[in-house]
Every structure is written in structure tokens, then in C-alpha cells.
Amino acid sequence: MIKISHHHQTPSLPKLNPMLISTLQLSSFLCLLLSTTITAAAVDDNSPWLPYTPTDYILLDCGSSSNTTDASLRSWDGDVRSQFSPSNIENTSSNATSSKSVIQVPYKTSRIFHSQFTYSFPVSAGPKFIRLYFYPVNYSELDITNSFFSLTSNDYTLLNNFSAFLTVSAMKPAVASLIKEFIVNVRDNQILNITFWPSPNSYAFVNGIEVVSMPENLYIRGNDHPIPLVSENQRFYIDNNPALETLYRLNVGGNEVSITNDTGMFRLWSPDDDYTYEDYGFTPHRDVAIRYRQETPPYTAPKIIYTTTRTMGNDSLRYNLTWKFPVDSGFYYLLRLHFCEIQLEVTLKNQRVFIIYINNQTAQRGADVIQWSGGTRIPVFKDYVIMVTDPDGRQSKQDLWLAMYPELDFRPEYADAILNGLEIFKLNRTDGSLAGANPELVLSPPSGPFTLSPQKKNNKETPRWAVIIGTVVGGGSVLVLILGFLIFRRRRRVKALGSTQPKSSWVPLSDRSKSTKTSGSSLPSDLCRRFSLEEITSATCNFDDNFVIGAGGFGNVYKGHIDNGATTVAIKRLNPSSNQGAREFQTEIGMLSKLRHLHLVSLIGYCNDNREMILIYDYMARGTLRDHLYKSKKQPIPWKQRLQICIGTARGLHYLHTGAKRTIIHRDVKSTNILLDEKWVAKISDFGLSKLGPIDAGHNHVSTTVKGSFGYLDPEYYKRQQLTEKSDVYSFGVVLFEVLCARPAIILDLPEDQVNLAEWARHCYKNGTLDQIVDPNIREEIAPECLKKFGELGDSCLRENGFKRPGINNVLWGLEFSLQLQEEAEMKGQGDGGGGGGGGGGLLPVALASPLTPPLHGESMTDNDENVLRSMTNSDKLKNMTLFSEIMNPMGR
Structure with a gap:
């Protein structure tokens, strides 16, 4: 694959052979008639349209008693004696004490909270950007790894038991600081409150708070603008009083666009290179005048977003143009895709038509930017909403996929797809929460399916949680060694005795925790349940042959009923003469207990009593x-x-x-x-x-x-x-x-x-x-x-x-x-x-x-x-x- 890094170099688009494409179906072409139409004449970006000017613009340098200036020459007010802070704020500031180089304002100081604390901002009605700045290092004598807190704003929970340290540690590429951006709508006569709630025996902190107004209909567009709900044949309505969290804002195919180059709202646009799947695509750039219109006014996105792009190029029929984004499960997500045709070859409808997939679901057929916008150099955006499900019943990180591929059924002149910019927002749940789970931090060398390398710390004293984790992991390593020795010793013993009895490789799993019904399991009870042999024999009428529904190299599979007959399950019992045994048994448990997916059979539990190795699954009728x-x-x-x-x-x-x-x-x-x-x-x-x-x-x-x-x-x-x-x-x-x-x-x-x-x-x-x-x-x-x-x-x-x-x-x-x-x-x-x-x-x-x-x-x-x-x-x-x-x-x- 070839990636063009010189932006002014524009590859030729792969033309399709008209003799070949004439055989493709035309029936679905009519759906293009439903595309967006122009309701106002387009205007060049050098028109008299003025950039957006926020009615509320607040920069608060938390922990500072004086006004300061950041690297972009923006002036920050100290929160000491600020009109937005309570009078008891005087003794809660702290300077950073870390071997890391302190960045710029507002990261030089922080505000520490050991109890509930509220900033109150009297602002005008309408949607506001709330940006919270965190630099997770040790402040004074406080261990940053012990900082966990929740954050609310008016009726919404923005963060819950949040750890800035864990969040930054898990980010790739590595960063030292973090900005969390939220959008909250402030109703008439309402004060914008931002409240910090330290978790028990913990503390909260923040380095800076930014509040910026935004246009009423920029992202929250009301019931007049229904959004396609991907994978469901219906429309999604974002009402006038939601909360959103900005997860990704990308200049696709281009470089970082700084806050000073945004359109009056100080949004940061990052490159998309870290999210492209296997780094495919071309990134042509043409410095042309962008013709904004009423549906996409200049504040929608800065000009540079529309003059850079990522396309598929000459290898378009070899792969999807794909991006991957980690997100929290259990939420709806709003994806805004920005488009603008700037290449010389594409000036007419049906020259470049493509399909948009989100999470392997078709989000848009017949995507034609010229059809949507009405011409070249006219920007247009499309919104889609998708639910990222929670397969294991607990909040976890899932990958959100975006992919594009040429729509050949429309017989386009060029087999290609295009994207200029992308924004992804998390939408609040019905309970008003936007809070996701903290990422995991694994401190041991790889010892299981999903471990990561340890994070280095400068603390002289090892934290309590690290000792606990180290003990558990160390104990697991010892158990693995003991298990390997037992297997080896048993094999040697069987071989030495020349036994003619059917051999069994049964090995008891270690007991670490106690269950209500049975002895303990080395696995968490919420991932994999341990059954007693009595429960299994009862479920199968003592392994009655009439209950056998299958057989394999492992042994017989029985249909059974557990929980007083309420649940039907499949029970796989190891045959003592099987060539398989403890290793496969433990692999099955170790793998499936951590995996939950619609298209994977769910492991309910296992039994490891009395020389039996039994696995219990969801019943597949x-x-x-x-x-x-x-x-x-x-x-x-x-x-x-x-x-x-x-x-x-x-x-x-x-x-x-x-x-x-x-x-x-x-x-x-x-x-x-x-x-x-x-x-x-x-x-x-x-x-x-x-x-x-x-x-x-x-x-x-x-x-x-x-x-x-x-x-x-x-x-x-x-x-x-x-x-x-x-x-x-x-x-x-x-x-x-x-x-x-x-x-x-x-x-x-x-x-x-x-x-x-x-x-x-x-x-x-x-x-x-x-x-x-x-x-x-x-x-x-x-x-x-x-x-x-x-x-x-x-x-x-x-x-x-x-x-x-x-x-x-x-x-x-x-x-x-x-x-x-x-x-x-x-x-x-x-x-x-x-x-x-x-x-x-x-x-x-x-x-x-x-x-x-x-x-x-x-x-x-x-x-x-x-x-x-x-x-x-x-x-x-x-x-x-x-x-x-x-x-x-x-x-x-």
C-alpha cells in the first residue's frame, strides 16, 4: 500500500470500465433522490460572513491567585477570590511536584478538593462547551493514584469515580495531560454549576476549567433534524436538553488544527493517523476557497478541515477505508462526518459514490458528496447515531468501527470513497449519566490473555493497591507452576506404572474464594460460576443417556436444567479416556469467561469436583x-x-x-x-x-x-x-x-x-x-x-x-x-x-x-x-x- 505524505500531491482516481459496470443493478439508484438538497446559495469563505463570537467565554486557572497567559496567548483568571468560586477556596490550591516537565498554563497549578465543591457560572441560556484540564501528577504530599472523584453539572453526571491517572496511563499515543470536553445545555434562568465529589478516602483535583458558548443548532439540532439510527429502521431525535461528551474530533488526512485556528469555539482538531486501520489511503490536499452555505455555515468546521481529506486512491478495490475508536459500551454515539469535494476529477453527481459502514452495519448507501452539497468546494456533513451494546452486562471498552467502500451498484465513474473530518460524541443515558468506567492498569508481566506491560512510578513507597495486585498475580504464577508440576508428575507416574486403566488428566482448579453453593473458584464469580457435582448430576438426571445431545473428542454433551429448572443449559463432560484434558479445560474457561459477544457461545460455568471436568454453556436449541x-x-x-x-x-x-x-x-x-x-x-x-x-x-x-x-x-x-x-x-x-x-x-x-x-x-x-x-x-x-x-x-x-x-x-x-x-x-x-x-x-x-x-x-x-x-x-x-x-x-x- 502507498501512502502519500505530500499533501499537494493528488493521485488519479481509479476509473471503472463502463463495459463491465453496465451489468450492475440500477434499481437502488433512486435512493439518491432522498439526499440533502441545497436550500440557500453557497458563498465563498471570503464572504462577509463573520466568524462565531461566543456570548460566554470563561477561562479559570484553578489553584492560581493571579491572571495568567497560556501558549496561545489566551488570558486565564485565577480562581482565588473569583466570582465563580466559594469564599472557602483559599487554602485548597497546590503546585505540581513531579519529575515530569510542567506544561503550560493552566497545568502549573491545581485545585484540590477533599469534600464536595461547586463552581457556579452565571451564563446565558443555550449550549455550552465545558472543558476540564487535568495534569495527573503528585501534588504536595498527595499520591495521584489515590485520586478518584465524580463530577456533575446541573442535571447530569459527567464523571463517576473518575481517575485522571488511569485515563492518561491508558491513552495512546502517550500523553501527560488530559482535556475532557462536554456539551451541556443551560436553560433559561439557570446557573451552570460544576460540582466535584471526591470518592470515599480519596480526593478530587482540576487544573483548569473552560466554558464557551456555541451556536444553538451546531450539534443539538432538535426534533426538526432526525438522525438515522444505524442498524435500526428508524430515526433518532436528540432533544433540546441533552448532554454530550466529545470523544474524537479529527482532521482526516491532515495535521492538527489548533484551537486558535478554529471558528471561534477553540476546538482542537487532531490528525486521524492514530485511528486508521493499517494506515491505508491517500491524503490529497488542495488549498482552495471553501464555499460555505446556510446548512453548513463557517463555524461548522474551519476551512482547513475541508481542504484536507483521506481517499482510497488507486487501490480502492482492495480494502475498506477504515478507522477504529475505543469507546464505552452501553451508550448511544453521535458520529458527524464532514465531506467536501476538492479534487479536480470529481465535479458531477455519480462520479464518486460509496457506502458508509458503522460497526459493520450499513449506515448509508449511495453516499455522493456532490449530490448532497450541490457542487465542488461546498462542505456538507452527515450525522449518524449508533448504540454500542454492553455484551457482558458490565461497562467495558469496545471498538467503534467506521469504514467506507465504493458503491458499485450506482455505476460511479471512480471507485473511491472520501472523508474530510470526523467528530464522535457520547450521548447521555436516560438517567442523565455520561460516565464510563476507568481503564484498567495491569502492573505485571504478561501472565494471561489480556495483560499489559507495567506502568513505571516514581513513588518511593509502593501503593497499597499495587501490593494487592502484585500478590494476586504472583500467587497466580506460583499456582501455574504447581499445576504444571502436577501434570508432569502424573504423566511420569502413569508411564512408570504402565497402567492399563483409562488415563485422566484431571487437575483441581485452585480455590481462592468461597461461593454460596460450592467451593471457591480462581475466577471471579461474575464472570464464571462454579457448580458442584451434585448440581450437575441433578441437572442431567445423573448423566442419563436420554439427555445426550451431542458428542465430540472432549466427551458427551448433555441437555440440562439448572436453577430449579428455570434455565436450560448444555453440559459438556470430559470423557476420562479422551486425549484432551486439563489444558483444554482451563483454556476454555480462561478464554470464554472473559469474552462476551452475540456470536460467541456464552460459558455459564464449570464443575471441577471429584475428578470431573465439566463445562456449562448456554443451550443452543x-x-x-x-x-x-x-x-x-x-x-x-x-x-x-x-x-x-x-x-x-x-x-x-x-x-x-x-x-x-x-x-x-x-x-x-x-x-x-x-x-x-x-x-x-x-x-x-x-x-x-x-x-x-x-x-x-x-x-x-x-x-x-x-x-x-x-x-x-x-x-x-x-x-x-x-x-x-x-x-x-x-x-x-x-x-x-x-x-x-x-x-x-x-x-x-x-x-x-x-x-x-x-x-x-x-x-x-x-x-x-x-x-x-x-x-x-x-x-x-x-x-x-x-x-x-x-x-x-x-x-x-x-x-x-x-x-x-x-x-x-x-x-x-x-x-x-x-x-x-x-x-x-x-x-x-x-x-x-x-x-x-x-x-x-x-x-x-x-x-x-x-x-x-x-x-x-x-x-x-x-x-x-x-x-x-x-x-x-x-x-x-x-x-x-x-x-x-x-x-x-x-x-x-
Whole structure:
């Protein structure tokens, strides 16, 4: 990928071949008519329009007794004897005492609060920016790590048990200070109060407070401006009295825009480089006159935001233009996207049309900046609201994704997308709170799935919380060593005795805390519940065979009822003669207890009593995906439903690969490990073989013994014993063809070239005969374009060279695009989707992928790979070769 760092260099846009694009559907083109229209003539930025002048503009240097000037030459008033401060403020100021270099005003002094304290600002009615400045260092004899406090403003909770120290420590890139910006609407005859509430046995502090008025309708636009609610077919209304927190304000494709270069409200616009996914895109810049209009007056954003931009450039069909932002779960978020066409090539409608995705959901089809704005150099913005769910029932950090890709259905002249600026705001909950959880601070070397490097401190005395954490982590390390020794000693003992009894690798988990029903667990009770053996035997009627709903390499799976029959669960019991044991048992608990996602099976708890190792999961009413494809008498699943199941599985894998602090590689993706609930929602299960990705960003693999299921194994991993997330992509590619063809990954009795589904499907795809191996139950349902895209996607996942396979994010995109093609074809009568329909129904011969097909993330679309190992497709070799026990069991895990 090429990134242009010279802003005045503008790449040519990739034109689409009109002979090829003429085959694309035009039916959805009408939605452009619903786009924003111009209601007033545009004016140049050098027009007599005046910049915004705030009616209220207050700068308070907390802890200072005199007026001071900051680096931008703004004058700050000291809060001592200030009209905004109570009279008892005299003895609560403190100077910074730290080895760090003190920045500028207002960070040189701070105000310390040991009890509730309120600043009162008599301001005019309307929305206000509240900016709070924090420099978390030790002040006098106070330990900054002990500073926790809440903050309220009028009817809103802005912060709750907030730690500036933890927040700054978790920020990337590293910073020393922090500005928290909020927007609060002040009603008529109301005083703007800002109240600090120290947590028990703690203190609060602040270095500076800024209050600035803003235009009435800048962000809070009322019921006259409904906002699309992403993923739901409805509009979102921000009323006239909300509270917002500014999380990100970015000059996309450009440099930092300082507060003095903003449009009268002193907003800081940061570069977007730290948030782009894998640093793709071009950043052209043209210093042109911007023609503001009534809908986007000059105070919307400064001119520089619209003269810099990030586009996709010549590689536009190879990846999504993507950004990623950590946010708090459990809140609605407002995203404002700023656009302005400044490139010479784009002057007319339908020259550059693209799709906007937010969190893998389609937010906008047919995005056309010229259509929206009415011409070049005219800025326009679009608002979207999305809910970031709280999957584990507790506030946690989640990634908010923004992505763009060319909208080829509109036959644009250029395959490209564009963005100039971006603002992201958190909206208050119904209880008036904007408060999120503090980030975690881990002080030990990596000892588990989600640990980080320690933070260095200058304190002479180790804080109490650090001692506690160190003790717990140290104790965990000792327990791991003891566990390893016990496993080693038992294996040696069994070998020495030459025992002929079925061997068991049972090892008791350590007891650290007491449960109400059972002995303790080394895991927090709110993450993973420990059951007694009595509870499990009661739930399964003493493991009655009539309760068995499945079996695998681990052992039998039973349907059970817990909590006096109120909850139905799936109970997986280790078979004593199984090749799997303590390691897989602990891996499953360690992984799943920390993961919560719609498309991952939830681990409810475990039992580790009386030499038993038992796992308890949410019950999946419809069983495994394989049960609905072959080897059962169940009704075949319609094609569109199969696509939706594949999309759900891809979302689960995407969460594993990108949603945690460390990449998680499942290592055993297959149709029997994809379960379906009663609503046909796909959920990934069985994490006993999962591995964490590399710690060092400079390494892209983990060296480990080959484990998995035969027929799904990544050949590169098999040969080199180097595991990557692309190994999961390969396995998922096999699942895709299982779904399409309704046959197992390996059938030994077939002719040699058909034994291995992966190689046989790729062979048929390249020869244009993929339609001949499609499951007859769905053959007449699949639209030709959908099959073409689906085949291309499966083929790309199965490339022998892992680097040439797409990332799971682009696999997910490709599946969603396949579903889109299927639905559009059904609307035109090309595929009946199981519901009839004529005129072009049925399959056509599938040719090689068209250059129009949206390609996959960061990969070459030309496949020059050598064939997959011939030894993996030779039936005689399959029958005779000796393999690892983990991949020999035809029943799987």
C-alpha cells in the first residue's frame, strides 16, 4: 500500500470500465433522490460572513491567585477570590511536584478538593462547551493514584469515580495531560454549576476549567433534524436538553488544527493517523476557497478541515477505508462526518459514490458528496447515531468501527470513497449519566490473555493497591507452576506404572474464594460460576443417556436444567479416556469467561469436583451447523439463511481477532463448532484449542504444535507450525464451501481429486463449474452474481499463502455484499430465494471473478499460489499416514 505524505500531491482516481459496470443493478439508484438538497446559495469563505463570537467565554486557572497567559496567548483568571468560586477556596490550591516537565498554563497549578465543591457560572441560556484540564501528577504530599472523584453539572453526571491517572496511563499515543470536553445545555434562568465529589478516602483535583458558548443548532439540532439510527429502521431525535461528551474530533488526512485556528469555539482538531486501520489511503490536499452555505455555515468546521481529506486512491478495490475508536459500551454515539469535494476529477453527481459502514452495519448507501452539497468546494456533513451494546452486562471498552467502500451498484465513474473530518460524541443515558468506567492498569508481566506491560512510578513507597495486585498475580504464577508440576508428575507416574486403566488428566482448579453453593473458584464469580457435582448430576438426571445431545473428542454433551429448572443449559463432560484434558479445560474457561459477544457461545460455568471436568454453556436449541447441512434428517436451510449464519460466524471471528487486547486465534473453526440458537443466530463454540496471538507487534505468528481438525487445517500452519489469525480464515473458508455444497470437509471414498473439499471447491471455482457442486436443495435459489462473489470469497480464504488471504473483516464485508447481491437479484426476479420468482431464476455457469468484484483487505487479487499439499488430498496417504491425535479424531473435539 502507498501512502502519500505530500499533501499537494493528488493521485488519479481509479476509473471503472463502463463495459463491465453496465451489468450492475440500477434499481437502488433512486435512493439518491432522498439526499440533502441545497436550500440557500453557497458563498465563498471570503464572504462577509463573520466568524462565531461566543456570548460566554470563561477561562479559570484553578489553584492560581493571579491572571495568567497560556501558549496561545489566551488570558486565564485565577480562581482565588473569583466570582465563580466559594469564599472557602483559599487554602485548597497546590503546585505540581513531579519529575515530569510542567506544561503550560493552566497545568502549573491545581485545585484540590477533599469534600464536595461547586463552581457556579452565571451564563446565558443555550449550549455550552465545558472543558476540564487535568495534569495527573503528585501534588504536595498527595499520591495521584489515590485520586478518584465524580463530577456533575446541573442535571447530569459527567464523571463517576473518575481517575485522571488511569485515563492518561491508558491513552495512546502517550500523553501527560488530559482535556475532557462536554456539551451541556443551560436553560433559561439557570446557573451552570460544576460540582466535584471526591470518592470515599480519596480526593478530587482540576487544573483548569473552560466554558464557551456555541451556536444553538451546531450539534443539538432538535426534533426538526432526525438522525438515522444505524442498524435500526428508524430515526433518532436528540432533544433540546441533552448532554454530550466529545470523544474524537479529527482532521482526516491532515495535521492538527489548533484551537486558535478554529471558528471561534477553540476546538482542537487532531490528525486521524492514530485511528486508521493499517494506515491505508491517500491524503490529497488542495488549498482552495471553501464555499460555505446556510446548512453548513463557517463555524461548522474551519476551512482547513475541508481542504484536507483521506481517499482510497488507486487501490480502492482492495480494502475498506477504515478507522477504529475505543469507546464505552452501553451508550448511544453521535458520529458527524464532514465531506467536501476538492479534487479536480470529481465535479458531477455519480462520479464518486460509496457506502458508509458503522460497526459493520450499513449506515448509508449511495453516499455522493456532490449530490448532497450541490457542487465542488461546498462542505456538507452527515450525522449518524449508533448504540454500542454492553455484551457482558458490565461497562467495558469496545471498538467503534467506521469504514467506507465504493458503491458499485450506482455505476460511479471512480471507485473511491472520501472523508474530510470526523467528530464522535457520547450521548447521555436516560438517567442523565455520561460516565464510563476507568481503564484498567495491569502492573505485571504478561501472565494471561489480556495483560499489559507495567506502568513505571516514581513513588518511593509502593501503593497499597499495587501490593494487592502484585500478590494476586504472583500467587497466580506460583499456582501455574504447581499445576504444571502436577501434570508432569502424573504423566511420569502413569508411564512408570504402565497402567492399563483409562488415563485422566484431571487437575483441581485452585480455590481462592468461597461461593454460596460450592467451593471457591480462581475466577471471579461474575464472570464464571462454579457448580458442584451434585448440581450437575441433578441437572442431567445423573448423566442419563436420554439427555445426550451431542458428542465430540472432549466427551458427551448433555441437555440440562439448572436453577430449579428455570434455565436450560448444555453440559459438556470430559470423557476420562479422551486425549484432551486439563489444558483444554482451563483454556476454555480462561478464554470464554472473559469474552462476551452475540456470536460467541456464552460459558455459564464449570464443575471441577471429584475428578470431573465439566463445562456449562448456554443451550443452543438448533444444534450444530453441520446438523442442518448433512448427516441428519433435518430440513435443509434456505440459501439466504445460510448466508446470514456465515455472516454471524464471521462477526464472531472478527471480535476474536480484533475486539480483545490480544488477538485470539480459535484454531478449530468448523461446522460442528458453529452452533445455532432458536432464532438461528450463529455462535462460535469450543475454545479449548484457542491461542493468543503474538505479543510483539513485529511478529505475525505464534509458533506452536499443530492442532485442529483434519480437513480444516491451514496448510501453511501444518507445514511450518506457525499459527496466525489467517489460519482461522482458512478454516472458515472450508466452512463456507461446506455451507454451499452440503458435504464434509473430507470424504475418503471419493475420487482422489474430490477427497478434500477445499481443493475440490477451488478447482471447480477456477474452472467455472462451481455451480455443479452446489447443494441441490438450494441450487435454484442462488443468484449467479451472489454465487460468483461467494465462490471468490471462499477461494481467497483458502489460498495456501496466508498473507494473500483476506482478513476476517473483509471476509465479513464480502459475505454482507454477497447477501446484498442475492437480495437485489431477488427483487429483479433473478433468484427466488426460496420464495419462487421467475425470469432469470436458477444458476448460470460461473466464470472467473470480475475485476468489479470488491476485493479483499490488503491482498493481491491475482492468485499465483502453488497448489495445496497433494499429500492432503491423496486418499491412500490419508488412510495410512500418522497424524497428531488432535486432528485424527473424525468426530472432532
